[in-house]
Amino acid sequence: MVAPHEPEFQQAYKEIISSVEDSKLFDAHPELKRVLPVISIxxxxxxxxxxxxxxxxxxxxxxxxxxxxxxxxxxxxxxxxxxxxxxxxxxxxxxxxxxxxxxxxxxxxxxxxxxxxxxxxxxxxxxxxxxxxxxxxxxxxxxxxxxxxxxxxxxxxxxxxxxxxxxxxxxxxxxxxILTGKHMLTGGSNIRPEATGYGVVYYVCHMIQYASKGSDSISGKRVAISGSGNVAQYAALKCMELGAVVKSLSDSKGTLIAAGPEGLTPDIIYKVQELKDKRLAIADCKELISKHKYIAGARPWTHVGEVDIALPCATQNEVSAEEAEALIKAGCRFVAEGSNMGSSAEAVEVFEKSRATGEGCWLAPGKAANAGGVAVSGLEMAQNAQFSTWSHAEVDGRLADIMNSIFSQSTDAASKYCDSGKNNLPSLFDGANLAGFVRVARAMEAIADWW
Structure with a gap:
């Protein structure tokens, strides 16, 4: 059913299966188990x-x-x-x-x-x-x-x-x-380029508030970011806007790490945007790599030093088990995937063990943390259907509300169907998988989509 020569798909499928089968979901709702062989095809x-x-x-x-x-x-x-x-x-x-x-x-x-x-x-x-x-x-x-x-x-x-x-x-x-992410003059939506990066940061803010019972925020936190596309760029800018210190960006050729404790600045992000618009690498800008630390052929996780938050925003499986352990040793307490399946299966185990045993590194999977992009795509579809355009503030407000809802769905499902860790932090990894699975399974049940 899941071909062994499709390793990425096999990994994604196993993640869902392990979350639902290792939880109490099927004890409470055994009828939903019949969805599993259908939904995998x-x-x-x-x-x-x-x-x-x-x-x-x-x-x-x-x-x-x-x-x-x-x-x-x-x-x-x-x-x-x-x-x-x-x-x-x-x-x-x-x-x-x-x-x-x-x-x-x-x-x-x-x-x-x-x-x-x-x-x-x-x-x-x-x-x-x-x-x-x-x-x-x-x-x-x-x-x-x-x-x-x-x-x-x-x-x-x-x-x-x-x-x-x-x-x-x-x-x-x-x-x-027919497409989303269009030009504003041809039916595009405000906030669409920024949506995934902004959404990741909004999600992390909820993680910090939940873990601290409302007594802490992202302000002053040190943030390691990988990638340098839209997601990484706008996550970095939103972090800076909220008072966090951004320590890194990266691309397929290497990693840029801030030279000083104040971190990267918005003008650096705009310079990176210019490079990427021209399909150039960070290494092609001598001004950047001469003023900051540049490591060719490396990802940031083992080089960035002490951090509080890690945002993998490049591609799948970009955090290994060894890198996950290095992040935890560097003080990282929150990981939110801006990329899809950004952590390898082994890295997920490391992060989840850290959460469950009380060390407190809390992982938010991509399907929850980076859903802001497709959420605003959905809002663009709604605007197109109405032949209307919503303001920047309205779309941003709706995005913030959706990320809040996704966080609540994840914590509620994990609390209901899974055991929390010693720090009483529910598994966002399992919670997102369970909440999404139940919603899809109930829809399939309603229209007899498994026959």
């Missing part, structure tokens, strides 16, 4: 050829995918990823995670994911546009506002989303909310 997997022309006039070929995993709660919803590592295992893992993440938002969205092994790095804007249009020429037959609404992910920037939206409009002669 996508409703539909699409694979297609994408041919496009490079700037030299050569025909290039890539493989495109869309995994439409579960639509019990609403249209399939999930990003498109353009990266050479893309394969079915990664997309099935991401689509599977998306089912439960979307469920936690409380919005009517199913789960899906897609993308291509196309690599935007080293390509001109014209080549990226031609590829994006060619990709949409294959995908458009299978999506729609009431069927499947993709969004951006790694390698799929606003530029790419806009190119795909324009191609869809030409193909269908239809102006509809």
């Amino acid at each position: 996508p409703e539909r997997v699409l694979q297609f050829r994408v041919t496009w022309e490079d700037d030299q006039g050569n025909c290039r070929v890539n493989t495109g995918y869309r995994v439409q995993f579960n639509s019990a709660l609403g249209p399939y919803k999930g990003g498109l990823r353009f990266h050479p590592s893309v394969n079915l295992s990664i997309l099935k893992f991401l689509g599977f995670e998306q089912i439960f993440k979307n469920a936690l938002t409380g919005l009517p969205m199913g789960g899906g994911k897609g993308g291509s092994d196309f690599d935007p790095k080293g390509k001109s804007d014209a080549e990226i546009r031609r590829f994006s249009q060619a990709f949409m020429r294959q995908l458009y037959r299978h999506i729609g506002p009431q069927t499947d609404v993709p969004a951006g992910d790694i390698g799929v920037t606003g530029f790419v989303v806009n190119a795909m939206f324009g191609e869809y409009k030409r193909l269908r002669n239809e102006y509809s909310g």
Whole structure:
């Protein structure tokens, strides 16, 4: 049922299974167990050829995918990823995670994911546009506002989303909310670029308040962040806005660590944004790496020094067991995944043992902590359906409310179905899995989606 040659999907599936089977959920609701073999299989997997022309006039070929995993709660919803590592295992893992993440938002969205092994790095804007249009020429037959609404992910920037939206409009002669993350002038939403990063920080704030019984905040906390895309950038800016000290950013080539105790500053984040908009690495900016500590080929976790909070915001399995142990020794007490499945299975064990035995390092899984992005995508869908645009403040307020709800759902489900640790900190990892699973399972039960 879960192929051994799909390690990422196997890991994501085992995480859900272990949470629900090791809890008291099936003792209380044995009828929900019948969902397990059904929910592990996508409703539909699409694979297609994408041919496009490079700037030299050569025909290039890539493989495109869309995994439409579960639509019990609403249209399939999930990003498109353009990266050479893309394969079915990664997309099935991401689509599977998306089912439960979307469920936690409380919005009517199913789960899906897609993308291509196309690599935007080293390509001109014209080549990226031609590829994006060619990709949409294959995908458009299978999506729609009431069927499947993709969004951006790694390698799929606003530029790419806009190119795909324009191609869809030409193909269908239809102006509809077929994609989220669009330009504001073509149906996009305020706060969408910032949403995932802001949401992660809002979630961490709830963790700190809960653990301290309301007596502490994120202000003054030292924060290690990995990644340098939208999620990392806006998480860093929100942390700074709330008074925290950001100590690091990273990309696939290395890690930038603040030279002094005051941490990185907003102007550094804006410089990194400029680099990433040009598809350049942090190492390409001599000004940054000369003023701060730069470690080539490394992630921040074992180099950043003493920290209170860690926000993995790069990619899956970016924190190993050894790095998890190093973070705990460095004083880290809160870990919130801005990336999907950011901690390896072994790292999750380390963090969960720390929480349960009273050392107090508390892990928030990606499906809960980084759900702010898809939450605002859902709000963009609502605005498109109404042919309206909500203000920056209204969308941000709704995002904050949704992250509060996700935190409450996670703690409530963990308290109800699992045992708390010595510090009386419920497992957010199990709680998010359980809360999302119950919501999806009840929807599948309501429409007899397991027959």
